Amino acid sequence: MVTTGALAVGVVVAAAAVTAALLVLEGPTVSRGSVVATLPWMVTAGLLHALGAYGAYPAWLLPVVRLPVGVLLVFVLGTVVWVVVRQFAAVRNVTYGSGRYLAATGTGAAFVVLVAVVVTAAPSAEGLLWFAAAPVIAAVLASVGALSLGVLDPSGLARTRWVGWLVAFGFALLGATVTVGIDVFGVPTTPATAPFVVLGAALPTGSVTAAWPLALMGLLLGLSMVTALARVIDEDPSSGLVLAVALAAGTVTPAVALLASTVLR
Numbered sequence: 001m002v003t004t005g006a007l008a009v010g011v012v013v014a015a016a017a018v019t020a021a022l023l024v025l026e027g028p029t030v031s032r033g034s035v036v037a038t039l040p041w042m043v044t045a046g047l048l049h050a051l052g053a054y055g056a057y058p059a060w061l062l063p064v065v066r067l068p069v070g071v072l073l074v075f076v077l078g079t080v081v082w083v084v085v086r087q088f089a090a091v092r093n094v095t096y097g098s099g100r101y102l103a104a105t106g107t108g109a110a111f112v113v114l115v116a117v118v119v120t121a122a123p124s125a126e127g128l129l130w131f132a133a134a135p136v137i138a139a140v141l142a143s144v145g146a147l148s149l150g151v152l153d154p155s156g157l158a159r160t161r162w163v164g165w166l167v168a169f170g171f172a173l174l175g176a177t178v179t180v181g182i183d184v185f186g187v188p189t190t191p192a193t194a195p196f197v198v199l200g201a202a203l204p205t206g207s208v209t210a211a212w213p214l215a216l217m218g219l220l221l222g223l224s225m226v227t228a229l230a231r232v233i234d235e236d237p238s239s240g241l242v243l244a245v246a247l248a249a250g251t252v253t254p255a256v257a258l259l260a261s262t263v264l265r
Contacts, residue, residue, distance in 0.1 A: 035248075042071075045067070045073075046252065048066075049257040052065060123265065133180075134177055137176045138173035138255075145219050163233075163241060166248050170250070171251050174251045178193060179211040182214070196214045197211050
């Protein structure tokens with residue numbers, strides 16, 4: 001009989017095998033377009049995890065679809081889809097490095113899982129509003145931050161471009177999600193977040209939002225990662241872009257999972 005632990009190990013082994021196959025078949029080359037195109041797949045992984053919070057899976061499947069193994073599962077599925085859609089790109093004479101087909105299929109997958117989450121959770125109108133608003137707030141913060149970084153370090157922004165924005169967005173989304181959870185939905189603070197909430201409550205804006213320093217801290221941390229990422233890309237572009245994927249997946253995916261689990265209840 002196959003155990004849940006064996007399924008999780010199987011996903012990890014499959015992810016390692018897929019990674020090895022990609023290195024052998026494609027080499028270490030990574031394009032900026034492909035990096036940005038992974039965003040919908042990161043969202044998909046986060047939503048799959050959130051479905052588990054609403055009891056949508058049998059118990060034996062939970063270790064496979066919940067984080068962190070769920071990220072590897074989506075990586076395997078996304079890679080299989082990517083290999084298939086590459087053939088369509090070749091037929092249509094489209095450069096697969098643009099990430100067009102990878103983004104399109106990921107968006108489709110994210111939409112299907114999102115519908116399943118909304119139907120299963122049956123959220124309130126307020127929950128849906130904040131579920132849509134938090135990513136928009138994070139995108140605005142990331143854009144303002146990236147532009148500000150471009151003024152201070154134009155060459156760094158030129159090296160990272162949309163990849164840098166994606167990394168900043170991931171950290172901003174995580175900060176915005178925690179802020180919304182505490183300020184709007186009454187999520188208890190933790191030892192890590194409590195000092196920021198105390199600081200925010202003591203400021204003139206405390207009557208409106210006490211947790212906003214967490215969103216600011218997330219953005220600043222993301223921008224510092226972008227600065228470091230620019231240096232890595234300058235020395236080794238492929239390694240830098242792989243690092244960008246890891247940073248984005250490590251923030252976007254848990255942020256989406258936390259957001260869906262918090263505001264859609």
